[in-house]
Amino acid sequence: MSVFLQFLFSGLTTGAVYAMVGLGFNIIYNATSIINLAQGEFVVIGGLMMWYFSEAMKLPFFISAILAVASTGLIGLLMERLTIRPVKKSDLLLMIMITIAVSIVLRGILMFKFGKDPYTYAPFTEGEPIHIYGAFIQQQTLWVIGITLFFIILIFLFFNKTMLGKAMKACAVNPVAARITGINVDKMVMLSFVLSAMMGAVAGIAVTPITLMEYDRGPMLAVKGFCAAIMGGLGRGRGSVIGGFIIGILESMTAGYIHSGAKDAVALVIILVILFFKPAGIFGSKTIADLRRF
């Protein structure tokens, strides 16, 4: 029992990160129909920037966190301005290729700046791990899960209750129609990249004290987050969060009970199974999936 719980807790931690990456995918997808495969890099940049501001510059916790989120948001903005906007009239597949290129470039820059070593810093709160039925749960894990849940609610409210969020969604459904109704599409696309980058940064900041962070974590995070998003049905925030947690837990169970080498295969197998049998995602609506462009 205690071993099972231990695996579950560690699964929840990684699952929360996948859920946040999945949410990041959804933000950009909802505004542009682009799948941004540099999403994992945003998480890495968030974690490494947090280390830089809090450990290297010795700034206080909150200021470091704000600066780390803001600087990652800025990178999202630059990414949109420099790589997406100049080619915005071309097809979606090309745009997705561009995001892969951006992720490679970002990884290169990160390796130059931070080297290949993993980085970490102190957890948000000091204190002993919490003891539950013979398993331990670190306080930082609770932070990660709490922050994830908080952002799920925030993103849900944003896209479903605010006009700005709905206008952003409208841009993805039909950019020409959005222009006709007077929505400034360029602004919305830029905003989606900034929001999504900031979202990734928050995940990176929260998880680095537990999992450490190094320059090349991005692609794996992107694959897992993408899997979470697909599982939930692309564009559906809640679905991708549940998807993220399921993948995290399955991974940690596989690592614990089968073999740690098999854990990365879990997400890939899930992607294949879903694409074969239920391309709209487990929680996705078939009607909406049929109306989508991609």
Add this chain to the structure above:
Amino acid sequence: MFVEIKNLTVAYGGIIALRDINLAFEEKSIVSIIGANGAGKSTLLNSIMNLVPITTGEIFYDGRKISGLNSHDLIKLGISLVPEGRMLFTHLTVRDNLHLGAYTFLREIGRKEIRKRAEKVYELFPILKERKEQIAGTLSGGQQQMLAIGRALMASPKLLMLDEPSMGLAPMLVKDIFNVIKHLNSQSISILLIEQNARAALKMSHYAFVIDTGRIVNEGKGSRLLCDEKIKKAYLGG
């Protein structure tokens, strides 16, 4: 003149879609543009809305030059387009589609006023009220057209441009849509209408232009064009 287009030429993708177009019409009128497929009718509306770049020429609206202004400024000036093929936000709800029609005005008028405007649209199209929570892409063709018109009305336009509103609709529904257009005109909205159904369009228009391969080849009162032998042959089926 309420709208005046001077020497408008539009060329894109290597073809000249509109060649030296001159047209003008008065406020509060119904003006239709008829012509064969590919004659350049949609391009004309799209160039007014600045969705396609103008090669040469100028467009004036309500006494000011509007060519070159971007789409969201044009909406603020009171120009709305119901595009060809409706172009709804197919996977948002009916209500969200309507509300987004007034998105540009959100800051000025606030959400309460937007809801009020939506109520007016629901009065015009009661079926939309019944279906306001439904995903727009799952509506029938006629309802989608109503929603497209409703979304354009959310901006309280002074000039409403409609691109083939009867396309793909059953004859009964076409009549309904035309009645709505007349009703809107009676509320002093100017209408610029593109129609395949030339006879019906000419019947209700105060004035009409005939476009052929990018040029205006004829113009006049709707009633006069209806009797014109050439037009009868070419567009009214004999």
